[in-house]
Amino acid sequence: MKKMQNGPRDHVPQAxxxxxxxxxxxxxxxxxxxxxxxxxxxxxxxTQLVHIRAGNWHWLKFTAxxxxxxxxxxxxxxxxxxxxxxxxxxxxxxxxxxxxxxxASVAPPGIWAELLQEHHHALVRLLKQVDAxxxxxxxxLLQGPSGDVPLGSGQPGDVVAPAASxxxxxxxxxxxxxxxxxxxxxxxxxxxxxxxxALAVTRDCSLPLLEEFLGPA
Numbered sequence: 001m002k003k004m005q006n007g008p009r010d011h012v013p014q015a016x017x018x019x020x021x022x023x024x025x026x027x028x029x030x031x032x033x034x035x036x037x038x039x040x041x042x043x044x045x046x047t048q049l050v051h052i053r054a055g056n057w058h059w060l061k062f063t064a065x066x067x068x069x070x071x072x073x074x075x076x077x078x079x080x081x082x083x084x085x086x087x088x089x090x091x092x093x094x095x096x097x098x099x100x101x102x103x104a105s106v107a108p109p110g111i112w113a114e115l116l117q118e119h120h121h122a123l124v125r126l127l128k129q130v131d132a133x134x135x136x137x138x139x140x141l142l143q144g145p146s147g148d149v150p151l152g153s154g155q156p157g158d159v160v161a162p163a164a165s166x167x168x169x170x171x172x173x174x175x176x177x178x179x180x181x182x183x184x185x186x187x188x189x190x191x192x193x194x195x196x197x198a199l200a201v202t203r204d205c206s207l208p209l210l211e212e213f214l215g216p217a
C-alpha cells in the first residue's frame with residue numbers, strides 16, 4: 001500500500017465578504033432596532049389612548065412613564081444609528097448626512113439596496129402611525145375627565161383650585177358633605193396632574209432626527 005504523503009494541506013481561501021457589506025450589516029441591525037422601538041412606542045401610545053377613553057385617569061402616570069422610557073431608548077438608538085449610517089454613506093461614496101433613500105441608491109450590487117428600501121418603507125409607515133396616535137392622544141387628553149372643559153390651556157404646572165367648602169352648620173361646623181367634597185377635589189387635582197403630565201410627554205413625541213434621515217415624504 002502506498003503511504004499517504006504528509007504534505008501541507010491545501011489552502012482553501014474563505015469567501016470574502018462583498019465590498020462595503022460589514023458596515024451595512026450593522027446599519028441594517030440598527031434599523032431593525034429602531035423599527036422595534038417605534039412599534040413599542042406605537043403600542044404604548046395606543047395603550048394610553050385606551051385608558052384615556054375608558055376614563056382611567058389614575059393610570060396615566062404609568063402610561064406617560066412608559067411612553068417616556070420608549071422615547072428615551074428610541075432617541076439613543078437613533079443617535080447610534082446616525083453614526084453608523086454616516087460611516088456607511090462615506091464608504092459608499094455618499095455624503096455623511098445622506099438620507100436612507102440616498103444610501104440605498106448608492107448601495108453595492110447585492111441585496112442591500114432592496115433591504116434598505118424595505119427598512120425605509122417600514123419606518124415611514126410606522127412614523128405616520130405614531131403621528132396619528134399622538135394626535136388622537138392629545139385630542140382625547142385636552143377634553144379632560146368631563147369631556148367638555150378643555151385642559152392644557154394654562155401654563156405647565158397650573159392646577160385647578162379646589163371648590164369652595166360647603167355651607168357651615170348652625171354651630172359653625174361644616175356640613176357632612178364637606179369631607180366628601182374635599183376628597184373629590186383632591187381626586188380632581190390628581191387627575192388633572194396626571195393628564196397634564198401625559199399631555200406634556202405625548203407632545204414631546206417628535207422625532208426630528210429620524211424624520212430627517214428618512215427624507216421628504
